[in-house]
Structures are given as structure tokens and as C-alpha cells.
Amino acid sequence: MTAKTRKLISPALRAAMLWPHTWAGVTLGGLLMLIFFMGSLAVFASEIDRWMMPATRVGAVETGPASLDHAVLPAVEKLAAGRTVRDWYVQLPDERRPVMALQLRTETGNAGGMATSDGQLLPPVGTLGGTYFFYPLHYSLHLRAGFIGYWIVCFASVAMLAGLISGVIIHARIFKDFFTFRSWGQFRRSLLDLHNLTGVLVLPFHLMITITGIVIVLPIVLPAGVQALYGGDVRRFYDDALGNYSRPRSGIAAPLAPLDPMVAEARRLWGGGEPAVVFVYNAGDAASVVRINRALRDRISLDVQPVFFDGVTGQVLKYQRPGPVVATHRVLSGLHFAAFDHWPLRWLYLLFGLSGCMLIGTGMLYWMEKRRVAHGVKPGVGWRSVAAIACGSTSGLLIATLAMMAANRLLPAGIPSRELVEVGLFFLIWIGSAVHAAVRTRTDPPWSEQCTAVALLAAACVALNWITTGEHPIRAVASADWAVLGVDVVLALTAVAAWRVSRRLAQRPDPELSTLAKVTDHA
Amino acid sequence: MKAAGRSGRVEGRAAPPRLRTAARVTAAVFGAYGFAWGLAAFGAELGALAGMAPAEAVTASSLLALVVLPVASLWAFAVPRVTVGWAVLGGGGVLLIAASQFAGMVGP
Amino acid sequence: MPDALMLPGLFGLCYFAFAALALSVERHWRDLVDPRRGPPRRTVFRLRLAALLCLAAALSVAVRHDGTGFGLLLWALALSAGALAVAATVTWRTRSARG
Numbered sequence: 001m002t003a004k005t006r007k008l009i010s011p012a013l014r015a016a017m018l019w020p021h022t023w024a025g026v027t028l029g030g031l032l033m034l035i036f037f038m039g040s041l042a043v044f045a046s047e048i049d050r051w052m053m054p055a056t057r058v059g060a061v062e063t064g065p066a067s068l069d070h071a072v073l074p075a076v077e078k079l080a081a082g083r084t085v086r087d088w089y090v091q092l093p094d095e096r097r098p099v100m101a102l103q104l105r106t107e108t109g110n111a112g113g114m115a116t117s118d119g120q121l122l123p124p125v126g127t128l129g130g131t132y133f134f135y136p137l138h139y140s141l142h143l144r145a146g147f148i149g150y151w152i153v154c155f156a157s158v159a160m161l162a163g164l165i166s167g168v169i170i171h172a173r174i175f176k177d178f179f180t181f182r183s184w185g186q187f188r189r190s191l192l193d194l195h196n197l198t199g200v201l202v203l204p205f206h207l208m209i210t211i212t213g214i215v216i217v218l219p220i221v222l223p224a225g226v227q228a229l230y231g232g233d234v235r236r237f238y239d240d241a242l243g244n245y246s247r248p249r250s251g252i253a254a255p256l257a258p259l260d261p262m263v264a265e266a267r268r269l270w271g272g273g274e275p276a277v278v279f280v281y282n283a284g285d286a287a288s289v290v291r292i293n294r295a296l297r298d299r300i301s302l303d304v305q306p307v308f309f310d311g312v313t314g315q316v317l318k319y320q321r322p323g324p325v326v327a328t329h330r331v332l333s334g335l336h337f338a339a340f341d342h343w344p345l346r347w348l349y350l351l352f353g354l355s356g357c358m359l360i361g362t363g364m365l366y367w368m369e370k371r372r373v374a375h376g377v378k379p380g381v382g383w384r385s386v387a388a389i390a391c392g393s394t395s396g397l398l399i400a401t402l403a404m405m406a407a408n409r410l411l412p413a414g415i416p417s418r419e420l421v422e423v424g425l426f427f428l429i430w431i432g433s434a435v436h437a438a439v440r441t442r443t444d445p446p447w448s449e450q451c452t453a454v455a456l457l458a459a460a461c462v463a464l465n466w467i468t469t470g471e472h473p474i475r476a477v478a479s480a481d482w483a484v485l486g487v488d489v490v491l492a493l494t495a496v497a498a499w500r501v502s503r504r505l506a507q508r509p510d511p512e513l514s515t516l517a518k519v520t521d522h523a
Numbered sequence: 524m525k526a527a528g529r530s531g532r533v534e535g536r537a538a539p540p541r542l543r544t545a546a547r548v549t550a551a552v553f554g555a556y557g558f559a560w561g562l563a564a565f566g567a568e569l570g571a572l573a574g575m576a577p578a579e580a581v582t583a584s585s586l587l588a589l590v591v592l593p594v595a596s597l598w599a600f601a602v603p604r605v606t607v608g609w610a611v612l613g614g615g616g617v618l619l620i621a622a623s624q625f626a627g628m629v630g631p
Numbered sequence: 632m633p634d635a636l637m638l639p640g641l642f643g644l645c646y647f648a649f650a651a652l653a654l655s656v657e658r659h660w661r662d663l664v665d666p667r668r669g670p671p672r673r674t675v676f677r678l679r680l681a682a683l684l685c686l687a688a689a690l691s692v693a694v695r696h697d698g699t700g701f702g703l704l705l706w707a708l709a710l711s712a713g714a715l716a717v718a719a720t721v722t723w724r725t726r727s728a729r730g
Contacts, residue, residue: 016600017597017600017601020551020597158592158596161592161593162551162597165594165597166597175656176656176658178653178656178714178718179649179656180658180721181718181719181721183722184726184729197718201714202711204708204710204711205708205711211589215589218585218586218589219585222560222585222592224561224584224585225564225566225567225580225581225585227564228564228567228568228581228623228627229567229571229580229581230577237578237581240576240578241578241581241582299700300700300701300704322578323576323578323579325575325579325583325586328582329586331700335704342697345704345708348708349708352711
């Protein structure tokens with residue numbers, strides 16, 4: 001640290017930053033843990049989908065369907081089952097999802113399904129899986145009305161950013177302690193070392209992922225500019241910025257032009273590349289619009305380069321490239337999305353996402369250990385609530401996630417609204433584990449019991465996948481099913497780690513208050 | 524409670540600590556957001572006046588405001604007097620929004 | 632450089648860079664090399680120079696293999712991974728040195 005920066009960060013500033021850092025962490029730590037953990041899972045959402053949707057384990061496909069008109073349109077007809085379709089879209093198969101995913105909006109409600117790349121509809125998957133449950137939980141908490149979930153997540157994210165910045169200011173000896181983790185001696189010091197280590201060494205990733213996360217939905221959570229220049233019409237802003245296009249139904253029936261020439265034209269405009277998503281708006285109408293998005297696997301930017309066609313004539317309606325600032329915005333968004341095919345980066349994102357969980361968790365634990373001294377034998381309501389939230393948002397969240405995956409393998413295929421039963425179980429078990437944490441917190445939350453539950457559930461998931469689908473690790477290797485194998489291996493590692501932690505915790509004596517009293521508390 | 528205690532000494536014994544803490548937190552949350560809002564709105568209008576495409580101006584000013592937002596939020600805790608914090612963030616936000624309205628009327 | 636060597640090379644270079652930096656910190660030098668005195672100034676300079684060269688080499692490996700965008704991102708994240716690995720090594724070595 002140079003003399004100049006040392007002068008810039010005065011002891012007064014450092015002291016002033018401690019309060020917001022501490023209380024932002026204590027109050028929002030549980031929510032941030034949920035966001036970081038689900039975000040880490042979302043990096044491998046497709047792989048979790050394969051695990052939770054055994055019907056879609058159809059083996060890797062090299063390319064998408066040879067003909068959209070022959071493969072996709074009949075599947076849409078079948079899913080519509082006689083109802084009039086208003087809009088529909090299909091996500092074409094790729095390396096990570098070997099099936100097509102179709103979504104329809106009909107006059108009487110929505111319908112969706114998956115089909116193989118030659119257009120054969122698969123039986124309903126009966127689960128939301130990683131892509132439709134864990135991933136939306138990460139960015140919207142499944143609170144869609146009025147974007148309220150976006151607002152909550154972004155509020156927590158700004159607090160995270162402020163926490164990262166204030167953390168760097170508070171940390172007195174960043175470079176001297178750069179590599180320091182004293183795993184021996186006082187527990188509190190080990191916790192603080194770990195908190196500093198994950199905070200400082202992974203700081204570039206944490207800053208990047210938090211900022212870019214907000215950047216994606218910036219026009220929604222900070223619509224000041226949209227308010228000023230677009231009269232508050234976010235849709236018109238997106239049309240302008242991203243080159244989107246929409247028009248109302250005309251009410252006059254007209255057939256859809258062939259899709260395959262449109263795909264060929266889109267490829268020509270892109271100068272290569274693969275189509276990823278095909279949307280048909282106002283289907284069967286004279287004002288129908290076809291939108292084709294480009295696959296993102298070979299680039300960081302989230303610019304999907306949409307090409308819009310007239311659905312009746314097949315002529316290009318709009319293909320607009322973004323300006324330099326919007327293009328920058330797309331690159332920043334893409335850094336967060338990690339939609340690219342780059343396995344080393346994907347694993348690093350998972351690892352560092354989990355290191356974010358560690359940063360938040362060790363922060364909450366450190367606060368608990370520090371306050372323990374002030375509370376003595378009988379911790380107060382405040383301390384116990386934070387302890388319960390810390391436990392419920394770490395081991396409790398793991399228990400809920402694993403229980404949902406186990407339920408996914410145990411619930412029979414035919415039961416009505418199967419996916420909602422899974423989701424209900426997730427939330428019930430999560431609430432249950434939080435209540436368990438709150439009730440059982442004496443001098444410590446019930447870490448050991450919950451870690452045992454995590455270990456048993458994770459092991460059960462691996463066993464259940466084997467029993468219910470017949471897919472064991474050796475078969476997964478033989479059939480090159482790396483997605484399912486990867487999920488199973490991570491589950492097995494989780495089981496082993498959680499078991500070892502629970503054993504060690506069970507052997508640990510209760511914190512002795514006589515030694516605690518000796519610890520000088522500088523709060 | 525270091526920050527609250529320290530600012531308490533600077534501000535004297537006029538307001539109870541809970542109220543001062545509440546003033547800090549609301550300044551950090553709402554004051555900073557209002558300031559960022561003003562910055563994004565004014566920046567967008569300014570960019571449009573300078574000839575940027577509207578979508579470009581909106582995106583650029585919003586990105587800038589996002590970077591300023593957490594810093595402004597923390598500054599609300601660092602500034603010795605919370606009244607100064609509120610005056611700069613709240614007042615600055617109102618001024619910037621007013622300026623953006625004015626720029627909107629002047630511009631095309 | 633062959634594809635298979637890219638990742639080990641990249642992470643190895645990052646690891647060595649941070650290992651050199653860790654040794655230039657007085658606390659770790661005393662714990663791991665010489666408990667009686669800190670690292671001589673010449674050694675500190677050499678260690679830092681070596682770290683800088685390793686980091687530059689890692690960047691060139693990443694950008695050459697993956698292009699500018701992906702290369703820069705991979706390099707930036709590999710830095711954190713290397714630093715975490717060095718911190719783990721320092722903890723492990725110091726712990727065993729303390730007995």
C-alpha cells in the first residue's frame with residue numbers, strides 16, 4: 001500500500017465503514033446466500049436439468065433439426081391439441097440440452113413440452129428442474145408480479161457491492177495478509193482470515209458478478225433514463241436498444257411462410273453461427289412476426305442478434321445492430337450469464353460463486369462469534385435470529401435443495417401438478433429446517449445435525465438416481481453422459497464433505513464461556 | 524455501533540442515536556438511489572442533447588449511475604454529519620432531476 | 632502450445648507467480664524459509680520480478696489460446712484460483728512446520 005492510499009483511507013473512514021459493512025451483512029446475509037448459491041447452481045442448470053429430467057437424457061446431438069418446418073411445426077400442432085395458438089417459441093437443441101424446448105401461448109392458456117431433435121414429443125418432464133426453478137430463484141425469487149423479485153435481488157446486490165467496497169476499506173493489511181489463513185488457534189481469527197481471503201483473492205470475480213448482475217436488469221431497476229427519454233416505456237427502450245420488433249395482431253388469418261429459408265437468411269446476415277431460439281408471434285395472423293436468435297456459445301456478449309421476419313411473406317422486417325454502449329452492456333450481461341461453451345470458465349464460475357457463499361457465511365459466523373462474548377450464557381433474541389438465519393440459509397438451503405432433488409426421483413410420474421409438489425416440498429423443507437435451526441439454537445445452531453441431514457440426502461440422491469433410472473457412474477462414463485455423471489460426482493463429494501464436517505462438529509466441545517470471557521471484544 | 528457513536532460525538536446530543544442511525548440508513552438507501560436516479564436521468568438528457576442515440580445515452584448514464592450508487596451509499600455513512608449527507612444526496616438528486624426536466628424541455 | 636497443456640500451464644504459471652509473491656511477504660518467508668530474518672531486499676525484488684514475468688506469460692498463454700475476450704476473462708479468474716491455491720499451500724506448510 002502506498003503512502004498516498006494510506007492517507008486516503010483514514011482511521012475515521014475505516015471506523016465509519018465498519019457499521020454499514022457489519023449490518024448490511026447481518027441483515028441481508030441470508031438473502032445474499034440464497035442468491036449466490038442458486039446462482040452457482042444456475043451455472044450448471046442444464047446439467048441439473050438432465051439429472052432431474054431423465055426422459056431428456058437422449059444422448060448428445062451434433063446439430064439442431066435439419067428442417068424446422070418438418071420437426072418443429074408438427075410438435076407445436078400436437079402440443080396445441082386443437083386450440084388456437086397465439087404465440088410460440090422453440091429453443092433448439094444444443095450440446096448441453098439435446099432436446100428442443102417448446103412453449104405455446106394459446107387462447108385458453110399456456111402449454112409447453114420437450115421434443116427430440118427430430119420432432120418427437122417427450123412425455124411431460126413433471127419438474128421445473130434447474131432452468132425453471134433454481135435459476136429464476138436466483139434472479140427473481142419467483143416473485144414476478146411488478147418485478148418485485150428483481151427489486152429485492154438488486155437491492156441486496158447493491159448492498160453486496162457496498163459490502164465489498166467497505167470491506168476493502170476496513171481491511172487494514174490487505175497485502176500483508178494477502179495469503180494468510182491461520183487455521184490453528186483462535187476460531188474467531190480463523191473465521192476472519194477465511195472471510196478476508198475469499199473476499200480479497202476472489203474480489204475481481206465478486207465485483208464483476210455483482211455489478212453485471214444488476215447491469216442485466218438495469219433499465220427495470222433504475223429506469224431514470226428510460227423515464228427521461230422514452231416516457232417510462234421500457235418496451236420501447238428495448239425495441240430501440242436491442243433491435244426488437246413487435247406489432248399487434250391484425251385479426252386477418254394467414255398461413256405461416258416456411259421457416260427454413262428464414263433460418264438460412266438469418267445465418268447469412270450473421271455471417272455464420274447457429275440459430276438458438278425461434279419465436280413466432282401472432283401465429284396464423286396476417287401480422288405474424290418470426291424472430292430468430294443466434295446461439296451464444298462462441299462469444300461472451302449476450303447480444304443474440306435477433307433477426308425479425310414477416311411471418312407471411314418471409315421478408316426481413318428488422319435486423320439492427322446495437323451501438324457501442326449497448327454492445328458494451330451486452331458484453332457485461334454476457335459476463336454474468338456465462339451462456340458460452342467454455343468448460344474451464346464454467347467450473348471457475350461455480351467455484352467462485354461458492355466462494356461468494358463462503359465469504360457471506362464466514363462473515364455471519366464471525367459476527368456471531370464476536371457477539372457471543374457480549375451475550376454470555378444466554379444469547380438474546382437478536383443473536384439467535386441471526387444464528388437461525390445463518391444456519392437456515394446455509395445447511396438449511398442445502399437440505400431443501402437436496403430434498404427437492406430426492407423428491408424429484410421419488411414422486412411418481414403421473415401425479416397431478418408434479419412440478420408444483422416438488423416446489424412446495426422445497427419451500428416446506430426449507431422453512432422446516434429454518435424452524436429447526438431456530439428451536440435448536442442454544443450456544444450454537446444445530447450445525448452438526450443439519451450437516452448429517454445434508455450428507456444423508458446427498459448420498460440418497462446419488463442412490464435414487466441409480467435405482468430409478470439405472471444410470472450408475474460406470475454406465476454414465478460408458479455412454480459419455482457427462483452431465484449426469486458430473487451432478488452425481490458433486491452430490492457424492494457433498495455427501496462425503498458434509499459427513500466429515502458433521503462428525504467433527506459433533507466432537508467439538510461447547511464453547512467454553514470462561515475462555516470466551518477472556519477474549520477482548522473491541523466492539 | 525462504532526459509526527453511530529462517532530457521528531454522535533460530532534453532532535452533539537441533539538438527536539437520539541436510533542434516529543441518527545435511521546437517518547443514516549435512509550440516506551444510504553433512498554438518498555443514494557435518488558441521487559443515482561438524478562444522475563441517470565440528467566446524463567441521459569445530456570447525452571441526447573450531445574447527439575447520442577437515445578438508447579445509447581440511457582445505457583451509458585445508467586451504467587455510470589450504477590457505479591456511483593454503492594459509493595454514494597457508503598459515503599452517507601462516512602460523512603461526519605448526516606444532515607450534510609442528506610443535503611448532498613437528496614438535494615443533489617432533486618437538482619439533477621430538475622436539470623434533466625429542463626434539459627428535456629430544451630432538447631428536441 | 633498443445634491444447635492439453637494450456638490449462639495446466641496457465642494455472643501453473645499463476646500458481647508460481649503467487650507463490651513467489653507469498654515468499655516476498657516477510658511473515659511467510661519467516662514461517663517457511665528462515666525464521667531468524669526476513670527476505671533480503673534483492674531476493675524480494677527478484678521474487679516480484681519472477682511473479683510479474685509468470686503473470687505476463689500466463690496472460691499470453693490464455694489470450695493466445697482463447698482469444699482476447701475469453702483469454703482475458705480466463706486469466707483474471709485463473710489469478711484468483713492460483714492465489715487461493717497458494718494460500719492453501721502456505722497454510723498447510725506453515726501448519727506442518729509448526730508441528
